[in-house]
Amino acid sequence: MRTDREKGNRGAFEAARMKILKTQTICGICGKPVDFSIRNPHPLAPTVDHIIPVSKGGHPTDIANLQLAHRCCNREKSDKLLEAKRAEDPDSDEIVANDVLEQHYHWINYRPAN
Numbered sequence: 562m563r564t565d566r567e568k569g570n571r572g573a574f575e576a577a578r579m580k581i582l583k584t585q586t587i588c589g590i591c592g593k594p595v596d597f598s599i600r601n602p603h604p605l606a607p608t609v610d611h612i613i614p615v616s617k618g619g620h621p622t623d624i625a626n627l628q629l630a631h632r633c634c635n636r637e638k639s640d641k642l643l644e645a646k647r648a649e650d651p652d653s654d655e656i657v658a659n660d661v662l663e664q665h666y667h668w669i670n671y672r673p674a675n
Contacts, residue, residue, distance in 0.1 A: 573622035578609045581627050589628030590638055604633035614640035 588595050595607045610630035613619030617640060620626045630638075 570621050577622055577624045577627055580624060581609050581629055582607060585629035587629065588631045588634055590630045590634035593631070595629055595631060601632065604631065606632045608632045608635045610635045610638065613642065616640045617642055 582597075586594055589610060589612070596605060597607055599606045608630050610628050611619045611621070612626050612628055615621045
């Protein structure tokens with residue numbers, strides 16, 4: 562069972578989620594503003610993302626591991642840690658954090674592949 566679904570964690574996650582939604586306005590993945598008037602299932606709807614995915618050992622309820630994100634950005638990131646530089650240079654010890662992802666992709670123009 563995932564640790565974020567264990568008893569007690571859901572309430573703590575919801576409290577942290579509400580704090581993120583009230584205090585942040587920029588997507589932590591793409592760097593663009595988040596429009597809170599947009600609702601699910603719209604791709605630009607606001608969601609809360611685990612910076613280090615729970616499946617990779619990230620804490621499920623720690624506010625330091627949560628960030629505001631567009632729904633489409635969060636889905637695209639999925640459970641990746643996005644170590645782009647390591648993929649380019651396998652001998653590198655440098656780990657690339659999620660906050661240095663591409664900042665210029667225009668998700669409003671996104672069309673899924675058929």
